[in-house]
Amino acid sequence: MSLKQILGVAQRMGLQLFRSKWTIPYLILYPLFFIGLYWIGFSTSPVGESQTFLVGVINQDLGLSDEIKSLFHNETIMGNSSFTLYHSSDVLDKGFGIEFIDILANLTYSNITNAPHIFEVTQFEEESDATDKLFKRDLDILIVLSPNFSNTTLSILNRYWHNTFRFYLHEMIQLDFPTFPDLPTNINDSIRIIGDESYFNFKMAKSVLSIVIHEYQDLTTTFKGPGGSISIRMNKDYEVSIPKYSLFELSIPGLIAFGIIVQPSLISMFFCMEFRSNNTTFDRIRLAPSSGGVYIIGSILVQIPIMIGQTIILFLTSLMLGFNPQGDILIGFLIALTIFPFCLFLVFISTAFLSNEDVVGNVLGFGAPFIAFMSGAFIEIPKVILIPGIFPTSSGYPRDFLLWDFLPLTHTANALRQVLLYDFDFHLVLFDIFMSLFLSIIFLIFSLIIFSYLRFKRRG
Amino acid sequence: MANIIEVRNLKKYFGKGDKLVKAVDGISLEIRENEIFGFLGPNGAGKTTSLRMIIGLLRPDVGKITIMGQDPHKNGKELKRALGIIPQSLTFYDDLTVEENLWFLAKIYDIPKNEARERIDFLIARVGLTEKRKHLVRTLSGGLQRRLNLILGLIHDPTIILCDEPTPGLDPQSRVAVWEVLKDLPNQGKTVILTTHFMEEADRLSDRVAIIDQGKILVLDTPKKLKASIGEGDLVEFSLNRRDNLDDLAKALKTFNGIEDAYVSSGLIIIRALDVVSRLTRILNFIETQGWEVENMSIRSTSLEDVFINLTGRALRN
Ligand SMILES: Nc1ncnc2c1ncn2[C@@H]1O[C@H](COP(=O)(O)OP(=O)(O)OP(=O)(O)O)[C@@H](O)[C@H]1O
Ligand SMILES: [Mg+2]
Numbered sequence: 044m045s046l047k048q049i050l051g052v053a054q055r056m057g058l059q060l061f062r063s064k065w066t067i068p069y070l071i072l073y074p075l076f077f078i079g080l081y082w083i084g085f086s087t088s089p090v091g092e093s094q095t096f097l098v099g100v101i102n103q104d105l106g107l108s109d110e111i112k113s114l115f116h117n118e119t120i121m122g123n124s125s126f127t128l129y130h131s132s133d134v135l136d137k138g139f140g141i142e143f144i145d146i147l148a149n150l151t152y153s154n155i156t157n158a159p160h161i162f163e164v165t166q167f168e169e170e171s172d173a174t175d176k177l178f179k180r181d182l183d184i185l186i187v188l189s190p191n192f193s194n195t196t197l198s199i200l201n202r203y204w205h206n207t208f209r210f211y212l213h214e215m216i217q218l219d220f221p222t223f224p225d226l227p228t229n230i231n232d233s234i235r236i237i238g239d240e241s242y243f244n245f246k247m248a249k250s251v252l253s254i255v256i257h258e259y260q261d262l263t264t265t266f267k268g269p270g271g272s273i274s275i276r277m278n279k280d281y282e283v284s285i286p287k288y289s290l291f292e293l294s295i296p297g298l299i300a301f302g303i304i305v306q307p308s309l310i311s312m313f314f315c316m317e318f319r320s321n322n323t324t325f326d327r328i329r330l331a332p333s334s335g336g337v338y339i340i341g342s343i344l345v346q347i348p349i350m351i352g353q354t355i356i357l358f359l360t361s362l363m364l365g366f367n368p369q370g371d372i373l374i375g376f377l378i379a380l381t382i383f384p385f386c387l388f389l390v391f392i393s394t395a396f397l398s399n400e401d402v403v404g405n406v407l408g409f410g411a412p413f414i415a416f417m418s419g420a421f422i423e424i425p426k427v428i429l430i431p432g433i434f435p436t437s438s439g440y441p442r443d444f445l446l447w448d449f450l451p452l453t454h455t456a457n458a459l460r461q462v463l464l465y466d467f468d469f470h471l472v473l474f475d476i477f478m479s480l481f482l483s484i485i486f487l488i489f490s491l492i493i494f495s496y497l498r499f500k501r502r503g
Numbered sequence: 504m505a506n507i508i509e510v511r512n513l514k515k516y517f518g519k520g521d522k523l524v525k526a527v528d529g530i531s532l533e534i535r536e537n538e539i540f541g542f543l544g545p546n547g548a549g550k551t552t553s554l555r556m557i558i559g560l561l562r563p564d565v566g567k568i569t570i571m572g573q574d575p576h577k578n579g580k581e582l583k584r585a586l587g588i589i590p591q592s593l594t595f596y597d598d599l600t601v602e603e604n605l606w607f608l609a610k611i612y613d614i615p616k617n618e619a620r621e622r623i624d625f626l627i628a629r630v631g632l633t634e635k636r637k638h639l640v641r642t643l644s645g646g647l648q649r650r651l652n653l654i655l656g657l658i659h660d661p662t663i664i665l666c667d668e669p670t671p672g673l674d675p676q677s678r679v680a681v682w683e684v685l686k687d688l689p690n691q692g693k694t695v696i697l698t699t700h701f702m703e704e705a706d707r708l709s710d711r712v713a714i715i716d717q718g719k720i721l722v723l724d725t726p727k728k729l730k731a732s733i734g735e736g737d738l739v740e741f742s743l744n745r746r747d748n749l750d751d752l753a754k755a756l757k758t759f760n761g762i763e764d765a766y767v768s769s770g771l772i773i774i775r776a777l778d779v780v781s782r783l784t785r786i787l788n789f790i791e792t793q794g795w796e797v798e799n800m801s802i803r804s805t806s807l808e809d810v811f812i813n814l815t816g817r818a819l820r821n
Binding site (some may be wrong): 045047050051052054055056059062063197323324326327328329330331332333337 | 583590598772
């Protein structure tokens with residue numbers, strides 16, 4: 044296997060694709076047309092603007108450490124006029140957990156008058172009581188505030204206090220501000236979110252919650268004040284603005300996922316011509332001193348840029364038509380890349396068995412939408428548990444293996460939705476990204492084995 | 504001369520039960536270095552199937568093939584470089600130009616760039632495609648496409664060339680161009696296996712010919728010896744106004760003094776005789792007294808076609 048051979052294959056296929064009269068319309072117009080159609084249909088239908096989510100809360104927060112509490116009760120400090128804390132002494136005594144729950148319960152949608160609350164909060168003592176309700180779907184989501192929630196919250200303040208507050212304590216009143224060794228600096232780490240990962244309401248609630256947590260953390264870490272004064276604002280009446288999407292926008296991540304896996308059909312139709320029963324052109328390649336690997340790698344070299352190009356077009360079209368993603372579009376694009384091996388799988392598996400471009404066109408033409416449908420790219424599909432509780436989650440409650448989990452696109456669509464629509468933290472979508480890539484690659488390897496056996500090894 | 508290819512008891516059957524086709528049914532042969540070896544046989548005789556097995560594209564049901572001491576089904580790179588195939592079907596990318604097709608194969612065979620350029624220029628000139636080298640293959644006439652098909656198999660300068668029906672549908676000029684290329688190959692130290700159902704091609708090009716029918720080799724020898732084997736003399740073919748009872752006429756003619764053989768083939772009466780011209784008047788008279796009229800007549804020397812008819816009772820082209 045030499046580079047020259049690989050490039051030879053790639054160059055040849057590239058030339059042929061370039062010359063095919065279908066290439067330009069298919070590669071460029073198709074994605075435009077496809078997203079455009081959805082835009083015409085659904086860009087003006089808003090959805091889910093005032094849904095109330097059922098939240099269970101278990102508050103294990105132990106409050107601030109006594110050392111800290113005593114600091115805040117220190118007359119010398121609190122009496123100093125250049126220093127104001129916007130915390131009630133109640134919050135400081137009982138801990139930030141209580142405040143946080145309060146905030147949750149009082150949140151409203153900012154953009155609607157007389158809107159219902161975003162969350163209906165129920166508190167639980169026992170985790171098992173809560174999870175019972177959760178898995179009966181009487182709750183959408185369960186939040187567990189960990190024992191060190193308050194300390195974590197404060198340790199985030201602490202980062203900002205280092206320079207000013209600590210200096211002040213130290214220099215002015217000869218006191219040391221206690222340090223918080225090894226405490227997480229991200230509030231997410233002291234909040235456990237539990238839920239049914241395959242339940243749409245959970246995903247929605249989780250995404251809204253992640254925005255709230257994000258804002259809470261931002262507020263917690265905001266400090267301002269003239270001169271030496273420090274003010275920390277922790278206002279419980281604040282409002283969260285939650286992104287409001289049209290049905291069109293809500294469909295975009297699924298559409299992009301679908302758009303990407305439809306693309307291989309042209310390439311497959313194009314490739315399979317090489318294997319037509321009355322076409323012995325491929326014999327020349329089989330007879331040459333080049334392995335199947337040359338052909339496979341060469342053809343992948345041609346496919347990747349096409350896929351990247353089409354994916355860019357899909358993203359750009361969505362943006363141009365008014366899709367306003369909350370999350371980072373670049374991360375969305377990287378997530379989209381994880382499904383490429385699966386696209387290659389579609390090409391190799393179809394051309395391993397089929398030698399007629401019309402048949403390939405039909406098979407993939409129906410196959411790709413079917414796969415996308417089953418992956419929940421268009422609508423939430425019913426829950427069919429295959430193996431209960433096998434995936435570990437950050438919440439500690441393992442997630443079930445559902446029937447369609449073995450399709451990488453399920454995970455790609457999930458990750459895209461979570462990142463683009465709700466700006467989830469990267470680590471929250473890591474599992475889906477991993478699964479998408481992992482399954483994709485497994486599928487690809489499987490197809491390559493079959494392809495090289497059927498197209499290179501087997502004779503007569 | 505050493506044997507470069509040895510084939511032992513090669514068999515390939517297709518289908519089952521009623522539909523069983525014994526495409527190749529026990530072929531054994533040796534091919535010598537630097538010879539042109541011809542497979543001559545009618546459509547469906549098993550020529551292509553044999554060739555595909557020999558080159559390693561099709562696995563035989565039974566049999567052993569050795570090419571330069573190696574098994575072609577073992578995928579040896581050395582052997583692959585030594586083999587060149589010119590398939591029966593046109594085998595190229597018709598949406599590429601002549602040159603691009605050649606370059607593609609040159610790269611697949613990992614031929615160094617300068618060497619490849621020289622080789623491509625040489626081959627294109629050799630078959631008169633120079634003017635068309637930048638044309639898309641699909642815009643070329645059938646004859647020119649055939650020529651490209653030929654040189655594609657020669658791009659890597661193979662030692663053994665397996666050529667499956669090189670000239671179907673070609674005009675005489677193109678055919679001669681292809682023949683010249685093939686005929687010259689042994690001079691460059693190459694060995695050629697040629698299949699054809701075209702007796703003139705086998706006769707003109709081959710050093711030795713195997714006549715093959717229904718998957719079996721009927722005879723194998725030099726064209727000269729094969730022709731001699733059916734007896735001496737030249738042939739006269741008569742085309743008559745009526746085609747009924749020709750067999751009886753042939754039988755009657757056979758008893759004539761000096762006539763070696765007389766038979767019917769493809770509606771013609773064929774007579775083989777020594778010094779045939781001197782006997783023509785007598786023959787013509789006899790035919791006419793029997794109530795036929797001669798519409799056409801031609802005299803020729805024996806061909807491999809006659810050898811085939813002699814062996815099978817059928818014509819090569821049915
Ligand atoms: N893949 C196949 N499946 C079934 N039957 C086949 C297959 N390949 C060849 N045959 C049959 O085997 C027989 C021999 O075919 P082959 O192509 O070898 O003949 P040939 O001598 O090359 O004929 P031609 O002069 O027409 O090219 C034919 O009857 C053909 O129908
Ligand atoms: Mg044939």
